[in-house]
Amino acid sequence: MNTLQSPNLAKPSFLNPAARTFRRRCAALLCASFAAAPALHAQYVWSGGSTTWDSTGSPGWNGSAPNSAGAGVTKTDSTSATITQNNSAGVTIGSFTLSGGAGTFGVTPSNALTFNQDGNGAGAAAITNAGTNTNSRVNFGSGTLTLADDIVISNTGSSTNASGSIAISSTIGGTGNVTFSNVSNNAAAGHITLSGPNTFTGTVTVQKGAVTFSNATSLGNSANAVHLGSAGNSATLVSSSNSVTHAYNITVASTLGTNVLGSINTSTFDTTFSGTLALNGNVSLTSSKTSNAAVLYTGAISGGGNVTLIGNGKTQFGDGTASVTNTYTGNTTLSDSSSLLLADNAKMTFVIGASGVNNKITGTANQTLTLNGDFIFDLSGAAANGSWTIVDIGTLNESFGSSFSIVGFTEAANVWTYVSGTKTYTFSEATGVLSAVPEPSTIILWGLGAAFVLFGMRRRARHA
16 A cells, blocks of 8 residues: 655745744734824715704714714815704714805704814814805804814815804813914904813914904913914914903914914903913014003013004003013014003013114104003113113103103103113113213223323324
8 A cells, every 4th residue: 555655845934933933023013004004084074954963863964973083074065054963972073174165064062072083192183164155164152172182273265254264162171282274364354263261271373374262261271371373474363352361371483474462352441461471573462442441461571572562552561560570672663553551560671782782662653652660771781882772752652650760770850870880871761762871080081091192193293
């Protein structure tokens, strides 16, 4: 009987220890690549009019109702619609976009609506108005929005709606950084507007364009850092409320473009920014206040940027009681029909360098400047002699109040004097000029030196 013999074949390579290790590593890398690949999120198109958003789906969706991290909700037709979110268990989406010709696409979040793109920081949720209708508006009504991720709120379309291209009156809670980007830098047309008492925690960046807000906490937790401007873009952040205090610390982050901060409210009530203002770039402070009302900056203003006052209202540094010292080294310019009050106990710092080199207060058309606070002259780099225009009285309607003073100086007949070694500095309220005057003995020495030089020149001339 013949016995079938197995041929003496080498063991397959996949049984070798080295090969098995190689295969395991390849499998691990493959799994990792799948894990790192971006998830493909479901996209939902709303094609109907106003209705409800429930857990079983509603007429108008192109399938079941969206409810998952990263889910995209888009309206592309021209029919306006407001969806009422009535799913008591809450709904989660990643983005909400108007991209068609509809006038309005909005949500009334009667129950919780959560924005979560992926929750791990690799992406950001989004609210976008990319509509082609100049009157288009994305609207979130009364209710609650919750951030479980960073979010970008942007107007990239054609909207010039006077009520805003994106209007959010919902209360925004949760945790996530919020970035605003708007093609419109007009605070009265196409702006993004917030009116809720928001509680979210995260950094707020107005990257470009106009954002208006009306509640003391519209920008979330009062500890949230706020950045105005980015990458050379022009950005506007203005309050539209009556009497309110905004406590945010604000940084002007853009070194190019025009950055506007302040209030567009025309009431007779003050609007106050009580946080600090750091100038990494220039800023225009706007006020539309009437009567004796003002936009107050009661926190310290620092940095190297220039400050320009715009609008037809009054801006005030300090509240008249608490001490605050502004140390920014740029010029302060009053333009339009603006006015500036330096309140009692508020201080402005002027850095004095070579003769004529300093920051100053100036105007463009006889604007009103009232000085009830204090000046600080940083003389650490000042020249031994020279003069410096501090208040450009030729361009301003200025007045020095009874509480005005210059730190370290003494006053007599509206002339302020400070003696430092052999140098005497004087500031005249009448001229707005700081001058350095050497002491008499120094002048005598200079005179003797000049006479000696002249005598030597004449002797050489006689012997020639």
